[in-house]
Amino acid sequence: MAKPMFLRKLKNRFFFAMAKVIAGKAKGQYMAFVGKASCARLCDRIVELGHTSVLVVTDKALRDLGLADEAVAGLNRDGVTLTWYDQVDPDPTYAHVEAGARILRESGATAIVAVGGGSSIDCAKVIALRKYSDGDMTKWPGMGNSPDEAAPLFVIPTTSGTGSEATMGAVITNQTTHKKEIIGGEAIHPKAVALDACLMVGLPKPITAATGIDALTHGIEAYISTWERGNRTEMGRISVQGVFRWLRLACDEPGNMDAREGMALAAYNAGVAINQVNVGNVHAIAHQLGANFGVPHGHANALVLPHVLTLYGETAVERLAELAVATGVSDSGHPETRARAFITEVEQLIADVGIAPTDARIKRDAFDAIAEAAMDEGDGYFCPRQLEKSEILNVLEAISE
Numbered sequence: 496m497a498k499p500m501f502l503r504k505l506k507n508r509f510f511f512a513m514a515k516v517i518a519g520k521a522k523g524q525y526m527a528f529v530g531k532a533s534c535a536r537l538c539d540r541i542v543e544l545g546h547t548s549v550l551v552v553t554d555k556a557l558r559d560l561g562l563a564d565e566a567v568a569g570l571n572r573d574g575v576t577l578t579w580y581d582q583v584d585p586d587p588t589y590a591h592v593e594a595g596a597r598i599l600r601e602s603g604a605t606a607i608v609a610v611g612g613g614s615s616i617d618c619a620k621v622i623a624l625r626k627y628s629d630g631d632m633t634k635w636p637g638m639g640n641s642p643d644e645a646a647p648l649f650v651i652p653t654t655s656g657t658g659s660e661a662t663m664g665a666v667i668t669n670q671t672t673h674k675k676e677i678i679g680g681e682a683i684h685p686k687a688v689a690l691d692a693c694l695m696v697g698l699p700k701p702i703t704a705a706t707g708i709d710a711l712t713h714g715i716e717a718y719i720s721t722w723e724r725g726n727r728t729e730m731g732r733i734s735v736q737g738v739f740r741w742l743r744l745a746c747d748e749p750g751n752m753d754a755r756e757g758m759a760l761a762a763y764n765a766g767v768a769i770n771q772v773n774v775g776n777v778h779a780i781a782h783q784l785g786a787n788f789g790v791p792h793g794h795a796n797a798l799v800l801p802h803v804l805t806l807y808g809e810t811a812v813e814r815l816a817e818l819a820v821a822t823g824v825s826d827s828g829h830p831e832t833r834a835r836a837f838i839t840e841v842e843q844l845i846a847d848v849g850i851a852p853t854d855a856r857i858k859r860d861a862f863d864a865i866a867e868a869a870m871d872e873g874d875g876y877f878c879p880r881q882l883e884k885s886e887i888l889n890v891l892e893a894i895s896e
């Protein structure tokens with residue numbers, strides 16, 4: 496039984512008030528190095544800050560390929576000890592965090608470098624928190640529930656999508672409940688990142704496409720958020736422009752360094768944007784598709800994105816019309832016409848990178864629970880409007896086969 500809308504609005508206002516209080520405490524300064532020498536410059540920065548013992552967190556495949564070693568080669572120097580935790584799996588659990596934290600403590604490392612996609616970065620964030628706290632990690636999910644202190648984290652992403660390299664959030668799977676939990680706090684925001692396209696050229700097309708649409712969704716959801724905060728408008732717009740310009744090329748020409756760098760920057764900028772105002776209803780539905788049917792995150796966003804943008808109707812028309820102009824899709828006509836042209840172009844981009852509009856993994860028997868869970872999550876975001884249960888059910892119907 497869905498909650499009445501007035502109660503959901505109340506809940507949404509409460510979250511908004513809490514978010515503003517927590518956001519007021521944010522104070523960090525962060526750096527991004529970009530281009531060929533960026534990994535070396537990041538390593539120099541770590542040494543400049545006085546770290547002589549560093550833990551590298553990554554996955555086995557990147558280690559075996561030699562990419563992780565290549566990324567941190569700048570730390571192979573006299574006076575610096577490197578220790579490795581290279582066992583991060585996709586969708587890391589608290590058990591992965593515990594294993595990495597044990598190595599961190601035994602090594603005495605004072606800083607962490609994460610090399611990899613969202614899984615390695617998120618796992619490293621929680622390992623960083625574990626350095627100073629033995630508390631029950633399952634009580635950390637939510638905003639501001641985790642320790643205030645963490646080992647400084649530096650990040651070298653090898654995918655372009657999650658934006659985790661630019662955010663203070665980490666997704667960890669609770670191995671007991673099998674649910675993904677989001678831990679958020681200023682302490683785990685990466686201190687500096689290196690965006691090196693060389694590390695991304697081997698990414699297969701389906702992953703390039705899905706992660707790229709994840710970045711696009713971040714940019715759009717931040718841009719149309721109702722929370723006026725920081726530079727999220729500028730960062731959201733730049734990231735959407737970046738994905739429109741570079742994603743097709745990155746998919747069609749995997750070795751095109753300009754396209755890879757363009758996507759790395761788009762994903763980073765989108766991360767900067769959602770770090771300020773969070774995501775929205777597209778993610779609220781997509782997360783349920785991942786949890787219930789194992790649909791990869793970016794792919795799930797691609798299925799849902801055009802439908803939710805359409806549902807927003809007049810509540811998002813002005814903002815979507817602005818994005819139509821910013822991306823060169825349409826600069827004339829009524830705002831409604833421009834907004835519609837933008838959504839059509841988003842649909843076209845998703846199709847062009849090879850993602851179908853429906854998915855056979857999505858099964859109807861779970862729709863009711865999914866719609867309830869999506870509403871519940873969506874009520875915690877700052878979207879143009881809250882969606883009715885019937886609207887979410889229609890979206891699920893439209894994307895299933």
Ligand SMILES: [Fe+2]
Pocket residue numbers: 657709712713778792
């Ligand atoms: Fe996302």
